[in-house]
Amino acid sequence: MNPSGVTLKLRSYICKTFFDLTLYYVYILQSEKDGRFYKEMTSNLHLRLEQHNSGKNKSTKGFLPWSMVYHEVFETRLEARKREKYFKSGIGRQYLKNLLENK
Incomplete structure (x- = not known):
């Protein structure tokens, strides 16, 4: 393989890594109907x-x-x-309760 091929592959990897960076979100929803909470993760929050x-x-x-x-x-x-699994655990639910009460 020639050096320019290596350079192109490296450049391609850097661009892909930089531009395709996906962020993940753990979110907590609260029902306005009865106040219950829903916890989940996604890569597209909106x-x-x-x-x-x-x-x-x-x-x-x-x-x-x-x-x-x-x-x-x-x-x-x-x-x-x-983090999603933590929020769904007993200690995680307690953490969220304290966090949201003090908000």
């Missing part, structure tokens, strides 16, 4: 909220409308998934 509020999600459809009360941003899907 689209997901729109989907929840238009009844396209089976789990949240019966409790419309939803408001986003909290979110966090992560660089990897793995980090976001770990």
Whole structure:
């Protein structure tokens, strides 16, 4: 392989990595109907909220409308998934309760 081929591959990798950076979000929704919380992760925060509020999600459809009360941003899907699982645990629910009460 010639040196220019290596350079092009490296340049291509750097551009792809820089421009295709996907961020992941863990978000907490609260139902305005009964106050319950819904916790999930996504790579498109605005689209997901729109989907929840238009009844396209089976789990949240019966409790419309939803408001986003909290979110966090992560660089990897793995980090976001770990945080989502934490929020769904007993200690994570308590953390969120304390956080949202003091907001």
